[in-house]
Amino acid sequence: MNYITADQPHKLLFIFLLIFNVCTSSVLAQESIRLNTEVRMDGFLRLENAIFTGGNRLLQSTFKHLLFPDRHIFRTPIDGVFKVESGMVFRGNRMFPPAGNGTNQSSRTLLLRSELRFKLNGFWSSSAEKLYMVGSGSGYVKGKFRNANVVLTLHYPLNTTRTTSLVTGKLESMDTEDSIDYFEPIHILAISQLNYEYTLMTEAKKNEFSELGCNNLVYVPLSLEPTTDYVCQTMFQLADIYRLDYERDCTTSMCNPLGGDFPLWPTIMYLTEIRCSEKGKVRMLLQFFNSSSSVYYQPLDPDTTLVAEGVWDVKTRSLHLIACRILDPMHSLVNALIGDCSIRLSVRLPAILTVTSRSTAVGNMWSIKSVNESGYFLKLGFRNSGDKWMGVPGVKYEFTKINMAMKCFEESKTVGPENGIYPSGHSLEMRLDMYVRNGKFGRYWGYSEPLFVGNRTYGRFIGGTSYAGMVNISYKMILKSPPCLTSSNESVEILGEGVYDDGSGLLCMIGCWHLGLERTKLVKNGSTDCEILVAVQFSQLTAERGYSAHFNGAIKSTREKVDPLYFDPVEFSSFVIGDKI
Template identity: 35%
Template sequence: MKMMFTSVCQLAWPQTCLVLLLILYNLTISASKSSVSYSKHCDSVVPEATSTGYANFAFPYLETVRSSFTGGERILGNSGYSYPSSFDFHTSKNVYATETQGVYKIEAEMSFRVYNDVYYPQSNVTAGIPPRRRRRSGRLKFLLHGFWSEASGRGCFVGSASWHSSQGEPLTLEAMFNMNYFKDSTYSNSFVTGKLESLSHENDEGYFEPISILSFPQVKQYEYKLISEEIARGFDVDVKKGEVLDSHPGYICSLFSMEYVPFDLEYASNCSSSIKNCSPVDRALGYMPTHIALYSIQCPEYGNKMRFLVQFTNSAYMGRYAMFNPNSTLVGEGLWDEKTNSLVIVGCRISSTSLGDVRVGDCSYRLSLWFPSVWSIKNRDKAVGQIWTNKTSEDLGYFGRTKLRSTSTYGYLNVPGLKYEYTGIERMSKLCPKKAAGRGKRYPRGQSYDMRFDMSVKEFAWGDAEPLFVGNKSYAHSPVYISNSRWGGYREIVESEAEVEDADNVPVNVSYKLRFYSMGDDKLGAGRSSLNASFDSNGQLVISAEGVYDAGTGSLCMVGCRNMGFNHSADCDIVLNFQFPESEGSNGGYIKGSMKSTRKQSDPLFFEKLSITATSFSSSQAQRSIWRIDLEITMVLISNTLACLSICYQIYYARKYPKTLSYISLVMLVILTLGHMIPLVLNFEALFMPKQDTRYMLLNSAGWLEVNEVIVRVVTMAAFLLQSRLLQLAWTARRSGESSEQGISVSEKKTLLVSLPIYIIGGLIAFLVNWKKNYYANAPSTFDYSQTQQQHTLWGDLRSYAGLILDGFLFPQVLLNIFQMSEESALSMPFYLGTTLVHAVPHAYDLYRANNYIPANAMRAFTYVYADPSADFYSAAWDIIIPLAGLLLAAIIYLQQRYGGRVILPRKFRELELYAKVPVVDS
């Protein structure tokens, strides 16, 4: 058949070959499906029936976030609810009706995305050698076909999946999937249970442990019994309608449909794990959960009812593809109550001895959520609520009312209509003296993207600051912020950006959220120890602040509050000051700030003043950075093109004068070849793979920078290939003995013996300098450019030193000419002079760049396309020394090729050269 197919393809048109390939593919798929007999394994569950046509019936879609599964360790790795794998089950084609009423024929796919390490034993393993570790990842997809009965709710499917054995050989996994699903459902049967079982023998390579699945999918026909009955009785929600935001039920439900949204559980002050009626699920988990997370299973097409999963956890972040743990999860029905503008939920416990034996019961849980309409410095909860039970204190499982709060950045709880009430402005005005505006100076305006900044506190923490409200408007919803964000792109917003005239420089009220992240596990010492109580379990300190920003002076002064971590109290005796740089200033966009306590030094909550270094990035800086990057890409292309032309001319010169090839230093050619090769190796992905980088995300350049970098790499590749060709020609000439001079190889060895120790000594000096810096500089890194420039890794120092060696590429050729005493013009002037210019111009440009550009702080480490400081020694001194040294070496080469290899040595050494060239006549 294969021979026939080949001959047909040779004679027929390409379209015919494509049709034949599709036919062969379908035959292969059909064979795969029919290889597992349905009647043999599933006839006792749902008898096989003949299909009669398409059925207007939507079978449930199962996915990870609504599901939980265990088992299958042999193919999926270790089981557990912290599973890194994902799962989905869906129909792959249409659902078919059959001759049997209520029985449907279904073709489906069940996929597992696997991320785990699997250890395989090695053959002939010697003592002390561990087994091989192999990363097994990818999608395991079972192609299933079978039948489902509407009357019994049972379904059975058989099929197979392509996988690999422990030796890496192709393997087919045959399996059977039994499931239970009821089309008409209520809270008690709204779930799908199933078990995927291997059809192979336990000792076979294709065997895997049974995989039990529990899922709560969206269903078309669902009866909301619980919430309807509870609303009829009256839901106990203690909230005034005017104090909360109104919204549409569908929008509220969609807020919880992207991922699990976490809420903090605030227990009573006397609550502990030892108290019986404290935690909602402490008996089942053995600990008191600190958070609950909500996920909407099903949102309403019409009406105001919805379904939820409510999971108790100790983590503030669940992840978009996290599975739920049945032992700590409630399944519930919710409703948006328009009378109180609140979300009310009735929750039920999931009880099971295994995922195949599941029951939903104990529907005594009640939960309410609402969205405050006004924020202040002390109240910035995105959502507030309560969880309680309708049991009495004598009942088993009773617990007291527990508050819920959502202040986390996780989730999408952004309800329109929120307002802000400034309560600390009067106190702030007494603590912050007003500055006089400078004439002609321009600063960012309050709504600009510049108001967001990163910051660090030396030896303490790093963090970020983000405005919440500017005046009465939300900062996140402002047009300037959106156009400046990564979704808008800097190129699109230059006209609407921050620099404003003096007429617009009116002080404006602002509110901020500042987050500090601890740099280590060590607690703060004397003078700052009171701040330790405000760090949460994730090492984060949050400061709520509000104050006034004066766009005429660039000053931001605020009062702040921090959570004390006990009895939900706060310390609001904090003042923060920040001075923004001028939009066209000379300090490189650095914000200087401070945070201090206004309490007396004897107060237990007092802490010493903290100096803050912050960064800002204005649109004018972004525009100049983009222009500079364009210029640098152009210079890289010109530089590499000049390198290619220089090498091409040298190859042409060598072919014209073939005897000169043997006099070219191989050490020099190896250095130049490595200089082109190493950047290609380090940036290989730029040629063939899409690359995510901070600068691309920040500039949102629609791919222009990536495309230009690929062009740069292609030109670099051309230079590398040409340089390799020149090296190969010189090596071949040396080996073939085309040189008229004998002993050229000896001179090359002398060159290597002299240059190699010099290079090694230089490398050791770089290592010692790096070690000294690391020994004496123990301060943690900050965002201060002057400090980050001084903090080099060993790899960075060695890389810069390698760049210095490349700049002095002519040094081995100078040594070879001295040892060989050669007057041969081995190198053409365009080659050695052009290559010298290629390595000298970046240093001249660095001098120009240092005096004409102020790289934007956050972009600084990512936007060096040309004259990258990490690839060579760049400074005011080095930028003068290196080009002059390169030109000096080029001048020496010129003199050596004109007057002899030892022309630069004292006269007595040059006379030795003349004596060596006098022919000896035998008498």
Template identity: 35%
Template sequence: MDCSIFSTSTKILFFRASLLSIILFFTCLNIVRSTATEFRYGGHCGSVVPESKAVDEEFKISPFPGRQNGYYNGGNNVLNRSSDQYYYPPASKVLVFETHHVYTTRVEDVFKVAGNLIFQSSYDYEQSFSNHGRYYYPYSSDSGVRGTLDFDFHGFWSRTTGKLCMVGSGYTYSKEGKLLRLRAVLKLNNVKDSSDINTLITGTMDSLNPADNPNYFDPISVLMFPQGSYRYTKVLKNFIQGCPGRTDVPEKSSLSLSRTRHVCDVFSVQDNAFELEYSSGCGSSKSCSPLGDGLGYSPRFMYLSMIQCSDDMLSLRFLIEFPGDNTYMRYSRSSNFSSSLIGEGSWDSKQNRLCIVACRIEDASSSSLEKSHVGDCRTRLSLRFPAILSIRNTNTLVGEIWSEKARNESGFFDTIVFRDTEYNRGRIQLQGLKYEYMETDQVKKSCPKKSINGNSSRQYPDGYSADMAFSMSINGPKGRIGWGSSSPLAVGDQPHQIFPFLIPSSSSRPKSSDAGVSLLNISYEMRINLYRSELFAGLDPFNRTSNGYLNILISAEGFYDAETGNLCMVGCRHLGSHNKTTDCDIVVDVHFPPLNSDRKGSKIKGSIKSTRKKTNDLHFEPLEFSGRAYYCSWAAESIWRMDFEMVMSVISNTLAIVFVVLQIFHVRRHPGVCPSVSLLMLLILALEYLIPLVLNLEAMFDQDSERTIWARSGTRLEMNEVIIRAVTMVAFLLHIRLLMLSWTARCSEEKNRALWIAEKRGLYLCLPVYIAGGLIISIAGQHSSSYIEQTILGGSRAYAGLILDAFLFPQIVFNMFLNSKELALSRFFYIGFTLVRLVPHGYDLYRTHNYVDMTDSYIYANPTADYYSTAWDFIVPMLGLFFAAIIYLQQRLGGRFFLPKWFQESVTYDELPVDSEEQSPLKSSS
């Protein structure tokens, strides 16, 4: 080696490394200086709260509790940039400030604060507890999650002026996927260590980057309802003598709260939606809005969102929201504070009602929240829990909202009654709630008892079971015109196991002398949605909605006959919130199928009929409906069926392992026959086990399937699935081993050229057959499916199962072109595998008539993995046995035994040379 050259190279490398280090040092120094300049607190916040040196960490004084929630507007270029055009419902603009550290400084009443401000567009909330009560915050998560943006802030807070100013940064991605580093200054006002209903924290967050910088974002305005050291001043001042209310409520007609259940528990759920019911003088042409005539419409719904609960659990704060016209709150929350109220309430244990004082939020425009403040506080609300339900009142929570203003004063409105919506009904479960039957005499006239026809061995659902709830498909003269659901409210005089919040009165059950021993009093609530284009006359007399369908709510009560499965009721149809009209001239007739009936075709059938004269405006033509029966006993049987199918799947795969092992032994005992096995057939069999392994691997990470939700108990089902996967893996590896043996044997000598020619010709014949068959089946099935995923993906998977059922077809074609008599396949192999593929079709015939159809619950003979029907369950076994018989005859009479004799004799054969006595002579066409 030339040492001089080595020395020169070393010097050059050292010089280059030194130069690079210097460049990197000055680059980093420039970045640090730039960052320090941009984040210099004094340059952005010195005029708001002067900077001071931190001394000690403070644990008792803080501008916020550990986590303070709020709302925001703006920042559209970095927030709410979801690429999903079909995201539904629209996201709420919520945020949360997490306080990490608070330090005292050398300046009295000035504190250094460090924390995170998290923006998130989501409906997910989590509940946390603190010493100040119960708080509900937007769910915070890693800022990498779509829809969240997390800023790290540090700055100073003046307790005297109530101002907080902070600088910080955050990271997000642009629409093009580029990483953006956002620098911001946050300025908040009215940050006090104590607050009341008039205290609102408002402010702005501005970008520290110039407008032409890619990291720039639009200004963001912030609004928070302070939760630290809150004082309930309004409710204590206005309700010293109790909650007055506007409607006289009889004593003992409202339920009280127990010692173990507080009013905060009742409203802890976020979805507290109520439907407003206006007086008769209010209509679509006149605004009777609780927000004044300036709103331009009368809201249909109201939403109560609890902000905070007091330490004694008797007082609480609400954000009271009113959504846009003709929209339902749960689908349209948008944090529009111009149509919202802030309120505080207290539970009156003497009158058993919740009393709320509500205030307007003024100057909260859609573009900025910075100037928001609390305005007029002369709105009142009261809520109570009715003790008795009936066919005309099925609400478990009712209330009223009114104005304390003079009638001639601007903003006055008449008392508005509100009730919980049908989607929330029954969520409130208070002890002592009763149901009172009011239409018993009318039911007896409209619903005569039906006699038992024929078979008395039929058993029908128990009236107290969950089998009484069902879904409906509404049918018209031209087909399906809508859908709906029905669920019991009260049954007999016993607490219902599935609906324990309803306890009917003991006098509600009819005596045997009046209605028969088998009759049981029952009450229902039916929700129906009808396409407006298919409406009958009289279904929408008040033209309540202009969207694509009409919502109908029917309360009904009547008798259920457990001997015949007949349910007959008188119903009341509710005709809208702007009027109190109900149509109670309705008869509902339902027939349940027997528990021991055919599972596949069992349907619940019924009708909804109007008893009014045809000339009446509320009369409508009968609505016929039907629904699939899903009885609990059937579901239990289906769970047992799933366990059985687990065992069958393991047995099936175990037998496949045995048969392929026997085939491997067969080719090892007779090496000369190994090349005569069709490689295409072995590849198809290997794919039979590879595809389920891939699909199961994907499903293993998907925990949201319907089967996981209703059938997974403990780890037993998961362990069975692991066993199935393990056995499937062994079967796959053995098939790969057999394929490798055949491939290696065929590739070992040049003399096997005839085998490759036969394989190639077989491939040329099989592929067009497979493609043509797929096209024929897909064209034949197009009329029964309207989804691309179902027709292409689902159909191709089922067709692959059909190819597997005919796995012997490539071997038959291969034998034909080779005209081979070799015993290439062991009898155990081709007969055993044929049976393994055919048994599922026989089982499907049995399962179809003995078990209810439950989506995503099939483990063995899965309908999505093959063609299963009465016709296919006959065709496939016949085809499989036919192919097995051909293989048997080919290995004795020759590969072309089924062809015309002249074609067989037109081929001459040359015996190929053999290298050992173990190899059998192979024949090739000349």
């Protein structure tokens, strides 16, 4: 006699389906209308941040993403049991052909993305908190077409709290081990978005967020009521890269928010929304990285991810968050749980931006543990580098280095041809695709765009009324991995402010850039270098070029050559399609 064991879930599922069909066959006629009624459960099987391991004979290292692109839930005659139909996709990154095959960057084509697609059907018991599904799928793996028959089992609770919000389970092969289509079990871990109950903020002590550490800033005068939809629709769409600011004298593992077991300190925090609800409550994922080059759309990593819940505080005009670690002691995803909720964060929105403080969201992160406890770390700051809230009512830009920029302008100004036509300060031509050159380190590229023109954001000017003459202007300049400024693969962001004259086509600015952790240790005061000059000379607009702007410019350090922050001049010009980097 063959016995069914616990490691054969597909056989158990088949028996469940058989019993279900027998028990319900007599009532299907009466329940046909109810059975065909689709149920709306917002958030069910939304597992875009899932992580998975295993399946070595089926998957490959390039597979990074697990998606459930379509899902349908139907009532059944059994209370608490729902029929589920869903798609399931394992997707790899797109791959480029190898370099050196005679093609340049502009003509390189993408190879076929590795992808496996499954069609699944099964049942979910909300009381048992189990989802059982079977199905089949196919796709291209390592250039070969593969088929697979599978069974999916997930622990999937109907209602979740901080401790029960993890979805765990596995995908297993229904083929025998000697079959070419067999694969090892694939273990799955994800965060549920279904029916979450907020408990952490109500349990927190009232004084835990009293010392925010950002009190030297003036904040956006937002008067948001807890019930307004504006909180969720605008303020909590925080998906953005935040750069971490450690204390200058941080030299021990107590500075690392990931704990002493991680030799590399993270420099980037990626904050993404899981769910936003009424009354300003929000759930978020905090993912930590050592580089910003591969932040977006990365799957959840239990070792470097925090799960947080929070609320918008109307009184202090800040977002308070309580973050928890994902504990996976066996590194198997099977016994993972959410615990150690001793981390606190506060995020605020500055009302006044400057060239040295241009972040539209700033905050602090700290531990409420004692110094001797495991998991304790020193308070650190963070700030975003994006422009997501540049247009939020109440945010203003204050020019602080115009006098210095005017000195540069007067020294650089030349008399141009009479009746010359140059780009206006608010036109599309002020966006610069840059072809960057440095004699010692070669060539690379960059991009620049105005942030404010006068007292208004640049985006609001485009297509509007033309203002002739000289205007105050601020810029964001991105240089892609320039070796003269960084030894890593990180992009360098230089913020500039100064003056632009559309009568001469000359733009002169004082530039500032935030020093990384290593460079900060080289200077005595501050973490921002503003001893930089940026000058751009636009060419005249001509009908032959379709009135497109050409330009030449340079970024220069005003420091002495012996200064550790000095860098050789960086020249740039218009980027033209066909230029080889």
